[in-house]
Amino acid sequence: MKKAIGMNWLARADLSNLNSGEGIGNLTQLKLYRGNQYPYNSGQAVRHALFETLQREHGEVMKCLPESPCGQIETCWACDLRGYLIAEKLDENAKGTSDKRWSPLKVTPALGTKPVDLTTDLLLQFTANPAENRIANIQLTENIYRIGMCIDIANIGRQEKPVFIANGRKEKFSHWQESANISDDQRRQRVHAVLDAVYRLSGFAKQARGAVSLAPEVMFLSVQDHYHQRGLDVLLLDDEGNADISRVISYIQDRQFDGDQVLFAYTPGVITNGEEMAEAVRTTGLPVLSVRESFEKAKALVE
Structure with a gap:
């Protein structure tokens, strides 16, 4: 089974405030x-x-x-995929050392790629008592966001505990021993679910008023025999929305040399020089896929 999946994608968001800053008074600010x-x-x-x-x-x-959290990573996907480590009563020989857990999903911030062009929206809340009416202002912007994510497949559903051995009157650490490890079929099921969730990504703040998704529109996805976080910034854009094509080609060649299986998904209208970039990708031997195709192929490659 493959060890990891790395993704870097772009998503265009219309006028929205997906994750507010602290705010001042009745103003809800963008994070900048x-x-x-x-x-x-x-x-x-x-x-x-x-x-x-x-x-x-x-x-x-x-x-x-x-x-x-319940900490039962073999049956609870939330505790497993979120990377919870629960403080439990330790073995008498553990010497204050708890089990080792990983966070199987590493995610970067969603970084806007264009200078912000702010719009301030006035929100009104009227009540039967005019003295209790509320006025609020919220900053909005449209942008193209770049997001990176790694799925640490090998450590989904896996946990280790420390083992100590006698050393005279003391005990010393010997090695880590698995205390939980789900089957490959269970692990595969969770990976597929995460990939589907990225494809359908929603649930950001103020969805009732914004209905904005940061689901992938242009994406590089690599299915890997080794865990690494290379390529999480391959889709850098300049202020005019152009991708660095030489950087893209270098990334593809590097990943192919390393044995990663690379997929490219493309939706027109996101990157200014998108068609030029897509043609450059084809010259490396990679097909240009739809977003859904790329996720389905990734599921098959995980096997």
Whole structure:
């Protein structure tokens, strides 16, 4: 079974505020970076949206909330995929060392790629008592967001515990021993569910008023025999929305040399020089796929 999947994708968002900053008074501000010129949504917000999407489709196995995890990673997808480590009563020989867990899903912030063009929306809430009417302002922008994600397949449903051995009157650490490890079929099922959730990614803030998704529209996806996080920024865009084609070609060649299986998904109208980039990708031998095709092929490659 493959060890990891790496993804870097672009998603165009219409006028929205997907992950607000602290706000001042009755103003809900955008989160901004790079000298307050570009919007972003935090990695925590992206992960939250991903788990909301998973919960919608797999509520029977997404059993826990962050505030009250059960820690049963073999049966609870939420505790497993979120990477919860539960403080449990330790073995008498554990010397204060708890089990080792991984967070199988690593997600970058969703970084806006164009300088922000702010719009402020006025929200009104009227009540029967005029003195209780509420006025709020919310900053909105449209942008193209770049997101990176790694799925650590090998460590889904897996946990280790420390083993100590006698060393005179003391004990010393010997090695890590698996305390949980689900079957490949169970692991495959969870990977497929995560890929489907990325394809359908929704559940960001203010969806009732914005209905904006950051699901992939242009994407590079690599199915890997080794875990690494290379290529999470391959789809860098300049302020005019152009991709760096030489960077893209270098990424593809590097991944192919390393033995990764690379997939490219493309939707027109997201990248300014998108057609030129798609043609350059074809010259490397990669087909240009639809987004859905790329996810289905990735599922097959995980096998």
